Amino acid sequence: MAHAHAHTHAVKRHSGLMDWLTTVDHKKIGILYLLAGGFFFLVGGLEALLIRIQLWKPMNDFVSADTFNELLTMHGTTMIFLAAMPILFALMNAIVPLQIGARDVAFPFLNSLGFWTFLFGGILLNVSWFTGGAPDAGWTAYAPLAGTTYNGDHGVDYYVLGLQVAGIGTLIGGINFLVTIINMRAPGMTFMRMPMFTWTIFITSALILFAFPALTVGLAALMFDRLFDANFFDPSGGGNAVLWEHIFWIFGHPEVYILILPAFGVISEVISTFSRKRLFGYSSMVFATILIGFLGFMVWAHHMFTTGLGPVANALFSIATMLIAVPTGIKIFNWLFTMWGGSIIFNTANLFAVGFVPTFVMGGVTGVMLAAAPADFQYHDSYFVVAHFHYVIVGGLILGIFSGLHYWWPKMFGRALNETIGKLTFWTFFIGFHLTFFIQHFLGLLGMPRRIWTYLDGLGFNEMNLISTIGAFLMALGTILFLLNIVTTAFKPKNAPADPWEDGRTLEWTIPSPAPEYNFAQTPLVRGYDAYWKEKMDGHKGMTPAEPLGPIHMPSPSILPFFMGVGLFIAALGFMYAPDWGDMFDGFKAGYGVGIFGLLILFGCMFLRSVIDDHGFHIEEEEILKDKGGKA
Amino acid sequence: MSAHSHVDGQLPHEPEKATLEGRNKVLGFWLFLGGETVLFGTLFSAFLALRHQVLGGPPAEELFNLGLVAAATLILLTSSLTSVFAVHALHTHQVKSLIMWLIITVVLGAGFLGLEIYEFVHYVHEGHGFTTSAFSSSFYTLVGFHGAHVAFGILWISLLIIQLAKKGLNTTTAPKVYIASMYWHFIDVVWVFIFTVVYLMGKVG
Numbered sequence: 001m002a003h004a005h006a007h008t009h010a011v012k013r014h015s016g017l018m019d020w021l022t023t024v025d026h027k028k029i030g031i032l033y034l035l036a037g038g039f040f041f042l043v044g045g046l047e048a049l050l051i052r053i054q055l056w057k058p059m060n061d062f063v064s065a066d067t068f069n070e071l072l073t074m075h076g077t078t079m080i081f082l083a084a085m086p087i088l089f090a091l092m093n094a095i096v097p098l099q100i101g102a103r104d105v106a107f108p109f110l111n112s113l114g115f116w117t118f119l120f121g122g123i124l125l126n127v128s129w130f131t132g133g134a135p136d137a138g139w140t141a142y143a144p145l146a147g148t149t150y151n152g153d154h155g156v157d158y159y160v161l162g163l164q165v166a167g168i169g170t171l172i173g174g175i176n177f178l179v180t181i182i183n184m185r186a187p188g189m190t191f192m193r194m195p196m197f198t199w200t201i202f203i204t205s206a207l208i209l210f211a212f213p214a215l216t217v218g219l220a221a222l223m224f225d226r227l228f229d230a231n232f233f234d235p236s237g238g239g240n241a242v243l244w245e246h247i248f249w250i251f252g253h254p255e256v257y258i259l260i261l262p263a264f265g266v267i268s269e270v271i272s273t274f275s276r277k278r279l280f281g282y283s284s285m286v287f288a289t290i291l292i293g294f295l296g297f298m299v300w301a302h303h304m305f306t307t308g309l310g311p312v313a314n315a316l317f318s319i320a321t322m323l324i325a326v327p328t329g330i331k332i333f334n335w336l337f338t339m340w341g342g343s344i345i346f347n348t349a350n351l352f353a354v355g356f357v358p359t360f361v362m363g364g365v366t367g368v369m370l371a372a373a374p375a376d377f378q379y380h381d382s383y384f385v386v387a388h389f390h391y392v393i394v395g396g397l398i399l400g401i402f403s404g405l406h407y408w409w410p411k412m413f414g415r416a417l418n419e420t421i422g423k424l425t426f427w428t429f430f431i432g433f434h435l436t437f438f439i440q441h442f443l444g445l446l447g448m449p450r451r452i453w454t455y456l457d458g459l460g461f462n463e464m465n466l467i468s469t470i471g472a473f474l475m476a477l478g479t480i481l482f483l484l485n486i487v488t489t490a491f492k493p494k495n496a497p498a499d500p501w502e503d504g505r506t507l508e509w510t511i512p513s514p515a516p517e518y519n520f521a522q523t524p525l526v527r528g529y530d531a532y533w534k535e536k537m538d539g540h541k542g543m544t545p546a547e548p549l550g551p552i553h554m555p556s557p558s559i560l561p562f563f564m565g566v567g568l569f570i571a572a573l574g575f576m577y578a579p580d581w582g583d584m585f586d587g588f589k590a591g592y593g594v595g596i597f598g599l600l601i602l603f604g605c606m607f608l609r610s611v612i613d614d615h616g617f618h619i620e621e622e623e624i625l626k627d628k629g630g631k632a
Numbered sequence: 633m634s635a636h637s638h639v640d641g642q643l644p645h646e647p648e649k650a651t652l653e654g655r656n657k658v659l660g661f662w663l664f665l666g667g668e669t670v671l672f673g674t675l676f677s678a679f680l681a682l683r684h685q686v687l688g689g690p691p692a693e694e695l696f697n698l699g700l701v702a703a704a705t706l707i708l709l710t711s712s713l714t715s716v717f718a719v720h721a722l723h724t725h726q727v728k729s730l731i732m733w734l735i736i737t738v739v740l741g742a743g744f745l746g747l748e749i750y751e752f753v754h755y756v757h758e759g760h761g762f763t764t765s766a767f768s769s770s771f772y773t774l775v776g777f778h779g780a781h782v783a784f785g786i787l788w789i790s791l792l793i794i795q796l797a798k799k800g801l802n803t804t805t806a807p808k809v810y811i812a813s814m815y816w817h818f819i820d821v822v823w824v825f826i827f828t829v830v831y832l833m834g835k836v837g
Contacts, residue, residue: 088790171667179660183652209663213671221678221773230762231685232678237687238766247674450742556705610791 014557022557024108027515029092029115033410034405036119037086043126044078045479047071052436056469058457063274065453069136070155074125074450076139077159078343080255081166082122084397089114090174091404092201094412096177098515099195099510101186101524101531106179107172108555109609114169114176116565119165124569128158133183135159138451140248141222143233143241148226154576160223161572165213165220168568174208177201184505188526190273192286195506196272196279196531199286200265203293205259210297211254218247227575235490242307249300252615257296260392261289263400264331267353271335274350275342278530281334287329288334295324305376312521314373321371328364332357345503348422352403355430359399361393366441381451384444390437402429402482409489414514421485425478432474439464439471505533510543512627521624549625551618558614560605567605571598642710643783647806654807661811668739672822676829685766690766690832694771697751699727701831702783704747706824708782711740712820715813722809730809737816741786748779771830778826781819788812810813 014022023029038430054062063071097105105111128134135155137146147155181202185194194202222244224230231237233244279285301317303307344350366388370376375458379385388460394602402425410416443464449454455461495511504510510532511520522545535543571594578591644650648658660675683692718733752772789812792805799805 106660173666174661175660178663179656183656185660210668210670213667214674217671217674217678222768224773228762230773231764231766232682232769232773234766236686237763237769238682238764239769240681243678243681247678250674324649607791610808611795613799 011489014536018559019557021562022559024112024557025517026093026097026105026111027412028109030095033086033090033093033118034412036115036122037083037090039098040082040122040126041084042479044083045476047075047078047475051295054454055465056262057062058455058459058462060454066133066444067398068453069451070129070139072110073135073138073141073159074129077125077135077163078122079393080139080259081163081628082118082125084259084393084401085170086122086271087116087401087405088272089170089206090399091197091266091401091408092173092177095408095508096198096201096518097180097184098411098511099198100181100183100184100189101507101520101526102180103519103523103552104184104555104586105176105185105519107176109392109558109561109614110172110176113564114172116169117568117599118166118169118563121162121164121169124165124572125162127156127573128155128162137460140252141244142248143222143225143239143244143303143532144235146222146226146244147234148233155224157226157576160219160226163175164216164219164223165565165568167215168332169206170234170321171212171216174205174212177205178209181205183197186520186523189443189531190526192283193526193529193531194528194553195265195269196285197262197265200261200268200289203289204261204513206295207254207258207296210257211251215251218244218251219534221247226342226576242304245304245307246300249303250297253300253303254293254296256392257292259397260400261292263397263404264289266400266404266407268338268358269334269338269484269506270349270353270403271338272530273407273505274345275339275502276345276349276503277338277342278533279334280337280340281530282329284330285334285564288330291327292324295320295327299324302373302376305373306380317329318371318373322368323496324362325368332361332364347406348417348426349403349407349431351423352399352406353424355426356396356399359391359395359430359433363388363395367417379444381449382441382444385438386450387440387444390440394433394437399433400428402426407501408508410500410513411508412514413489414494414496415489415492416496416500417485417489418470421481421488423484424483427478428474428481429478432471432476432478435471435474436468437471439467441453443468496611499532504554507531507532507543516624516626516627518554518619521552521627522549549621551620552624553616553618555616556614558609560609566601567598567601569598572594574598641803643803643806646727647722647801647803648733648810649821650803650806651738654803654810657807657811658814661814663705663793663816668818670776670826672777674787675770678784679770679793682770683768683830687765689760689764689768692702692830693837695755695758695760696831696834698753698831698835700747705827706743707740707747708744708820708823711737711744712817714740715816719810719813720800722806727796727799730801731793731796732808733767734789734796735791738786738789738793739818741782741789745779745782745786748775775826775830778822781822785812785816785819 013019020032050063051068054060054068061260065090065335093111097103131154131155133155135141135158136158137151137156140160141156141437144150179195181198221230221232225232225234225239231239233239235241266287268279300319300323301313302321339354344356364385370379370385370388406417406422443461448459448461448541464495500510500513507524507526508515510524524531524543525546527544532543545569574591574594574597576591578589578595581590584590647723648654714737716735718730718737721730723732760768769788792812795805796809
């Protein structure tokens with residue numbers, strides 16, 4: 001049979017651009033996610049700056065009201081779906097297989113497919129800027145505002161289809177990492193020995209699996225309303241606008257935990273490493289993560305307290321929301337006790353991690369305030385809410401991402417980022433962040449509504465808005481410093497050792513930086529939590545191998561995922577523009593022709609993937625030994 | 633890796649789980665079906681929320697013909713049984729019997745789909761179009777999503793039948809057949825819920 005003779009298959013490896021388009025290597029896909037997510041982060045950041053410039057003084061007319069709505073919508077949508085999630089996917093791709101001692105993810109082909117559908121979905125969403133108007137109904141796209149009555153142009157079509165295409169990639173990624181973590185752990189790596197970052201990715205992936213299909217249905221229903229005159233959310237056709245709110249938040253609230261849990265994981269790794277202590281309360285951390293994931297599905301209606309669900313529903317969702325503070329509090333205390341008595345090193349990664357703790361606590365406290373339904377009637381749709389969610393998403397997730405990037409940069413690229421620039425990045429970004437958003441709590445309490453284009457003079461908003469805008473520019477400066485750090489580091493020699501922090505505790509630090517294509521020359525035997533630290537404490541130089549040295553089977557690269565992304569992109573554009581492009585022949589719209597052509601590309605690629613067996617190739621022992629000699 | 637699974641030319645009892653790739657596929661597909669459950673759950677919720685909004689269109693109790701739907705249900709449930717026989721043939725390594733049961737499954741699936749298309753055309757003639765009301769939009773979306781799943785399953789299993797005929801049964805084709813049968817059971821279960829929630833509840837009002 002084919003597999004028995006797989007040794008004889010020719011090694012097919014591409015180089016240059018073709019290598020990146022066809023790669024199924026999780027480490028390279030991680031870098032692709034970082035590049036694309038980083039790009040969209042800059043786009044979303046630019047949109048944020050334009051918003052803050054418009055709001056720096058009363059009655060400003062820097063951008064028009066319409067443009068402001070577009071900027072606001074695209075800032076939120078881009079940051080959540082195209083920046084934050086992909087950068088998390090970058091970290092999970094780069095690190096999780098290494099942390100569990102795996103050679104690859106469970107589905108390397110699907111991993112690549114997930115990236116390309118995300119990228120083409122993101123490009124599709126941003127094409128709208130150049131074709132006559134971006135989506136402008138807010139990132140929540142509430143009906144009836146997002147319906148054709150109030151949004152007759154194609155803006156919201158781009159939102160619906162762009163997110164649908166990108167969402168496929170996210171769902172695939174979630175399933176892939178669940179299976180990877182369940183099935184591909186090294187011998188001895190039991191669930192309760194898994195590093196905290198892997199645990200949080202595990203729970204995040206489960207949340208993705210059970211939350212994203214709800215968004216899929218919501219987007220499909222909105223698409224049917226907009227493109228095919230269905231009546232889901234249009235009251236004049238018997239539809240129900242509140243139904244959209246329910247569907248959106250049943251997805252949307254777990255989404256918040258999808259974002260923040262991995263940041264919790266990063267912080268746990270970094271604080272433990274740089275306090276040179278075992279993570280305090282590991283098993284309670286695992287339990288708290290699972291509990292947050294579970295409760296995350298029970299609280300969606302706290303976004304809808306003012307919709308009019310009635311006092312019973314509001315009370316129940318209010319209490320459920322407050323409950324989440326308990327497992328989150330457990331985590332905060334565990335981080336503090338991990339630092340307690342440790343010999344703490346305040347490098348850039350740890351500064352971001354330590355800065356995260358009080359910042360996230362502040363976001364959590366305003367979260368509990370908002371959870372009190374009667375009080376929420378005062379805060380609702382004010383800048384208080386804006387301040388709250390930026391404290392948890394920027395002050396939580398983005399600080400966590402910066403921490404993780406500085407921490408794992410040597411493992412991803414073989415070069416450590418510069419510490420001086422790194423610390424400057426931290427202080428400018430950190431101070432800029434608090435300057436921007438702390439003051440917004442008070443703007444909200446004074447009554448400034450969110451999502452407004454401009455405001456009148458004499459309301460007491462002027463100085464606070466100016467301070468907030470100055471803070472935003474300081475954050476931009478921090479981001480530029482980070483980019484500068486990346487560029488200067490790229491010209492340094494690639495000389496990071498396997499364990500650059502010298503206090504590495506987990507498996508990723510036992511292999512060269514960057515990791516070789518096959519990750520582990522020999523699968524390691526895991527003997528406890530903090531597997532590498534345990535070997536160090538027992539006086540061993542490295543891990544005990546769990547298998548003899550031998551040829552390693554690798555999956556073949558493939559261009560199909562790229563074309564599947566292209567196919568979806570073409571199909572989405574075709575269906576979207578069907579009303580505008582006229583007939584191809586009598587009674588058949590040209591747009592549908594284009595749409596079907598795009599779907600044929602997709603199904604053709606699926607057909608090829610099914611009928612062509614992928615035998616992969618083997619990396620022989622000689623090559624592995626050569627790598628070992630060269631880099632060890 | 634897979635090289636050790638059938639050294640003596642014999643397939644193991646459960647060839648779909650003989651390799652790590654196979655085990656990954658089976659587990660991954662179970663998880664995928666978990667996501668599909670949420671997908672259909674959301675569609676059901678939307679339908680339940682909107683099913684009384686018929687506007688000028690015919691209401692459910694006048695529209696539905698339970699005889700036709702019961703026949704479709706019987707056909708689809710039988711196809712689930714034949715896919716069980718197919719998996720049994722997979723486990724006993726009888727390729728011919730496996731292919732035969734898969735063909736019967738596909739034919740029954742196509743019969744179900746034919747009845748559903750006939751039913752939809754009939755409804756449109758009764759004045760129950762996709763854009764008529766919130767009831768009709770959510771009805772066609774829920775039942776149509778299911779029908780699209782059946783159509784995809786028919787194409788998928790047909791492709792697997794060709795692959796089995798050409799490549800035979802091995803540790804690469806076995807997991808494919810196994811997860812296709814999982815998929816087929818899943819759309820069968822969804823149909824049981826559609827029959828109950830859409831048609832039976834529609835009849836009682």
